[in-house]
Amino acid sequence: MILIENISKSFGKRLALDSIDLSVKDNELFGLIGPDGSGKTTLFRILCSLLLPDSGKALLNNHDVVKDYNKIRRIIGYMPGRFSLYNDLSVEENLNFFARVFGTSIKKNYGLIKDIYKRLEPFKDRRAGNLSGGMKQKLALSCALIHRPEILILDEPTTGVDAVSRKEFWEMLSGIIEQGITIMVSTPYMDEAVLCNRVALMQEGRLLRVDSPQAIIDAYPKDIIALRADDMYRLVMDLRDFPQADSVLLFGQEVHYSGKGKNIDRDAIRKYLEDKEHKDIQINTISAGIEDSFLQLMA
Amino acid sequence: MNSKEKVIEVRGLTKKFGNFTAIDRLDFDVFKGEIFGFLGANGAGKTTAIKILCGLLHPSSGKASVAGYDVYKQTESVKRSIGYMSQRFSLYEDLSLYENIRFYGGIYGLRGKFLKERSNDMIARLGLEKEKKTLIADMPPGWKQKIAFSIALIHEPKIVFLDEPTGGVDPITRRQFWDLIYEVASKGLTVFVTTHYMDEAEYCNRLSIMDEGKIVALDSPDRLKSEYSAKDINEVFVKIAR
Numbered sequence: 001m002i003l004i005e006n007i008s009k010s011f012g013k014r015l016a017l018d019s020i021d022l023s024v025k026d027n028e029l030f031g032l033i034g035p036d037g038s039g040k041t042t043l044f045r046i047l048c049s050l051l052l053p054d055s056g057k058a059l060l061n062n063h064d065v066v067k068d069y070n071k072i073r074r075i076i077g078y079m080p081g082r083f084s085l086y087n088d089l090s091v092e093e094n095l096n097f098f099a100r101v102f103g104t105s106i107k108k109n110y111g112l113i114k115d116i117y118k119r120l121e122p123f124k125d126r127r128a129g130n131l132s133g134g135m136k137q138k139l140a141l142s143c144a145l146i147h148r149p150e151i152l153i154l155d156e157p158t159t160g161v162d163a164v165s166r167k168e169f170w171e172m173l174s175g176i177i178e179q180g181i182t183i184m185v186s187t188p189y190m191d192e193a194v195l196c197n198r199v200a201l202m203q204e205g206r207l208l209r210v211d212s213p214q215a216i217i218d219a220y221p222k223d224i225i226a227l228r229a230d231d232m233y234r235l236v237m238d239l240r241d242f243p244q245a246d247s248v249l250l251f252g253q254e255v256h257y258s259g260k261g262k263n264i265d266r267d268a269i270r271k272y273l274e275d276k277e278h279k280d281i282q283i284n285t286i287s288a289g290i291e292d293s294f295l296q297l298m299a
Numbered sequence: 300m301n302s303k304e305k306v307i308e309v310r311g312l313t314k315k316f317g318n319f320t321a322i323d324r325l326d327f328d329v330f331k332g333e334i335f336g337f338l339g340a341n342g343a344g345k346t347t348a349i350k351i352l353c354g355l356l357h358p359s360s361g362k363a364s365v366a367g368y369d370v371y372k373q374t375e376s377v378k379r380s381i382g383y384m385s386q387r388f389s390l391y392e393d394l395s396l397y398e399n400i401r402f403y404g405g406i407y408g409l410r411g412k413f414l415k416e417r418s419n420d421m422i423a424r425l426g427l428e429k430e431k432k433t434l435i436a437d438m439p440p441g442w443k444q445k446i447a448f449s450i451a452l453i454h455e456p457k458i459v460f461l462d463e464p465t466g467g468v469d470p471i472t473r474r475q476f477w478d479l480i481y482e483v484a485s486k487g488l489t490v491f492v493t494t495h496y497m498d499e500a501e502y503c504n505r506l507s508i509m510d511e512g513k514i515v516a517l518d519s520p521d522r523l524k525s526e527y528s529a530k531d532i533n534e535v536f537v538k539i540a541r
Contacts, residue, residue: 035469036440132341159466162340162495163536190470191498191533203469233481250477252501252532253520295470 001026002047002151002184007056009042016042018205019056024184024198029177032186033193033294034202040186041081043202044155047184048078061150074102077149079140081156087129091120091139094128095146102147112179113142116172134165141172145181152176154185158192170195190291201294208297213290220288220296222246223264226254229278238276242269249295256292304331306457306489307352311361314347321347323512324361329458334480334490336500336520339509340540345493348509349460352491354378366457379408382451385462389447392436396427399435400450407454421449441472448479458489465499477502497533506532508539515539 002024009017017039024030032040045051047058049069058065063072085094092106095117099105110117116138123131128139137157144152154173158166170192173183185196193199193213200210209216229235236255239248244259258264266283273281288296307329314321322344329335339345350356352365354374363370366380390399400418409417422431425445435443444465451459461480465473480502484490492503500506500520507517516523516539520532529535 035472038469134341160463160495162540163497163533164340164540166495167537188466188468189496189498231485233478233485236478236481249474250481250502252498291470295474298469298471 001061003059005057007046007053007058009054016205020207022200022207022210024182027177027180027182029173029197030184031193031196031199032202033199035188038202039205040202041155044153048076048153049073075150077144077152079144079154079157083136083140085128085140085143088127090125090127092124094139095142098143099146104147109146109148112148113145115175117142133161137161137169152181152183156186158187190294193290201297203298216293217288217290220293222258222262224256224258224286224288224292225264225266226256226284226286228254228282230280235278242272306331307365309363312358312363313360314351315359320512325514327507327514327517329489329491331489332484332487334484334503336503336506337491337493338500338506338536343509344512345509353381353383353460380457382456382459384447384451384464390435390443393434395432395434396446397431403450404453409454417453425449440468444468444476458491461490461492463494497536500532508536510540
């Protein structure tokens, strides 16, 4: 398990992490969700023993990230946000290299990476630099796994990758969890949060909330409706001027609305919009999604 | 809002690199004031198509016009009629806000007193008068994004190309940005968006989805969802591209 107690880190005047407390259970798929600059990478670098915290402590399976850094580096697999394999080595050479650095071989741990690596094997002689984004990501994951780590730390593995590869990647993570490994993964994308057992929402170096995705969704405190009309831009602007409006936010082709109180008077809103000459007004009661909850927590 | 005036017209557009056909007989129109999403997996041919529409690459065959200019013969006029913004390629971190605006304005051919006035106007509209001399590196991501967008519009283009515009920003900032996009579109600017993030695609008026060099779907997000019996565009995309 991962135990983080009161970790803080500043860069000059900027406080990147502000007294973080968090624990991740054995064999959990734990998500760290937050925008760029919220502190996700800084926290991961501390957990990987690549950066010293200013204060606080962190234990990975009971090993201290500062004192036992040698042990830490053997028990974790780390996939940094930027592609960090050797572009001028082939797929197979990269994997061999990482296996041998850890004193093991591809053969010994093939079972663990088989499902991922078999999609790469047709390209095993291709240089890593010439792979597509989705294939680079699979190779990086294979290299992070080849020494059979106890804990896998993945920093924004799906950023810049197309929707199909993203889906495949999350399917691979479920496969890794089945092998008994603990995973901590970060992402700026809210829709990936629901694929984790638990998530922490991070903003400006703090954790706003830690819970299961369902519990975070269930905690949304108000009624919520989705609206549409022929001119969406005007709809948003007018709804924001409605006296009872609290939150009026675009969600693709809809606007999600919640009022100052818990309940929503749909008829009053419809009349207000009709008076403003909106056409094709549609109003539907919906249940909040994870993004509604995050937006509400962040506001 | 949308009109029937075409600002991009593409017919049979094809580009080959040796034996490889990167884009294969594309046909589509984009209208004035429309927010048009251009989707496809890595390697589907999006970048090739966009380079042609931005006047940076010659097609092998077919026709295309952008803001009324031909992409074979009038590439310089095409470039002057479009704006471009991407998450990766945008502002110079070690220049100030004012310096960035002056620099990009200069690239787009604005000069002297006119450029100075335009720069100050833009800073006033952004509400960042006090930050005129602040380095871009010291600004929060949400500001950078709005600044980059404003700079892409400094020469009053007819079309703006947004390449994964909101990746990595928080959901509040992202929505403020889409408010801005809806605002400029409502004034008649055409917005051409490429993205890997399907929740971003849901904001577009119409979407095209490319696969192996061809456009395999083109419609409003709603109609695509019902056609593919999918709950969201992500599902539509996975059904098409897998």
